[in-house]
Amino acid sequence: MKAASMNAHPSLLIGEPVKIQDGSAQPHAMVRFETVAKTYPAYRGKPGVVALQGIDFSIARGSITGVIGRSGAGKSSLVRLINGLEKPSTGRVVVDNRDISALTGRELRLAQRSIGMIFQHFNLLSSRTAADNIALPLEIAGWSKADIKARVTELLALVGIADKHDRYPSELSGGQKQRVGIARALATRPSVLLSDEATSALDPQTTRAILDLLANINRELGVTIVLITHEMSVVRQLARDVVVLDAGRVVESGHVADIFTHPKHPITQSFLAEASGDSLPVSLASRIVQEPGSHAVIRVQVRGAGAGDTLIARLARELGLDVSLLSARIDEIGGQHVGSLVLGIPVSDSGGEGATTRTLAWLSQYQVSAERLGYVA
Known part of the structure; x- marks a missing residue:
């Protein structure tokens, strides 16, 4: 192997994980968690559950950030706090400079239009065509028929299924259904796109295609993407920053390359081992x-x-x-x-x-x- 320049100090060969800074240090962050905890109360004889505790990090505007953790780590609670479906027990969740945890009623509904959501199992209405599924949030928002038609046509082209305009979900493959789901999530021009295990039900080749599509959407539209996943391979392919959750706490965070080359926490190390990127x-x-x-x-x-x-x-x-x-x-x-x-x-x-x-x-x-x-x- 041919030797490269000897001028760089060896310490530059690898970086220490850079912790994602707290909200006060990131005034231009798209999403900020400020000392957030979430506890679900006891219900019908079942004890209360502490889902999240001490959550304090920011997601940069226009970035792609992966939030990874095993089942029960708190990922679902985290995403429901971002889109305002749940309120934190303590602390604040700020999305696009609005304290979404303090909003209610009409103000909350308006804020939620700026937060798109992609689901693992697509959540399409079987009685509606691809175009009509995409149109649904625009109908709810009160758009005119002409504007809805134009927007739906634009989105079908963006996600690469312009020829599936009149197809029903039962006539679409898994990847095509997810493309409809992505188009629907983008319908109201959100500033944040939440992807909740969006590729878990897809085969590897389709997963790569969907992740490439999300990367293109991030580049073209500048939308901030938050990937909720238990698959390190998804984070590896698409994200720039990563937050690792375990038992409701952030145990490690930073640039993806830092975490991949120098994981500190055992849960992160186990994720990387399972990704088998270092198999001999x-x-x-x-x-x-x-x-x-x-x-x-x-x-x-x-x-x-x-x-x-x-x-x-x-x-x-x-x-x-x-x-x-x-x-x-x-x-x-x-x-x-x-x-x-x-x-x-x-x-x-x-x-x-x-x-x-x-x-x-x-x-x-x-x-x-x-x-x-x-x-x-």
Whole structure:
């Protein structure tokens, strides 16, 4: 592998997670949670439930932010607070500079028109055509028939199903139904689009197409998108920032590339492991053993174009080691290049097994995430 420029300090090869700042530090945020808690009271003999506690973060205007967590983590409560379907027990939820948690009646309904919602199971009316499903929120808002017709035509073209104008949901595929759902969510020109597990019912190829569509909508319309999901692959493909929920609390947050390369919380680490982005080639995995061999196998995470070249060149030069590159994977995540390198460190050199220890210490010094996988002959 050809070495890149040596001018960059090794600490620049990987970034620390950058916490999404609280509302007071983000005056231009589209969504702000300010010390929010949500508790559901006891009901019919069942105890009360603390769904959210200590929620304090902001979502930037025009961004795509993923909110990820397992079942019961508080994702549904979070999204219902954003669109005003629930009120926080304490704290404030501010959407587009309006305290939506304080609104009621007509003011709340008007505010909700600026918040679109995409659902996992589409929620289309079977008795209405694709065009009529999209028209429904415009009819409720009191638009004229002429304006509704023009807007529906525009939206069908935007989501790529202009030829499905008169089709009923039963005549559409899952991906086409979701496109109708997206068009309906955009009908009243919202500033925020909430996607609640919108791709969970779709196959991988259709999921990629829908995520590409959402990315295009974000670029063209500037709408802020909030992805509620339990799939790290969805966050990886589309989001720029991510918030990780567990047991009603934010346990980790920041730029997607930071979280992917340096996850701190066990729940985040488990999500990343399940995403299997760092799976080894079969030919290499089959050779790794736990008994000492001629080379120790170490996996490291790097960031930035050419960062992998830079790291290997510095490591070889500063520690005087003949480093082997056994495997490499480079992705673009959140607009940044993120790589996983698997290195072979000789254990039979003059430093013996100490070469591996020195390598791990060197990587730790510059906050490069690394793990020893075993040995190869």
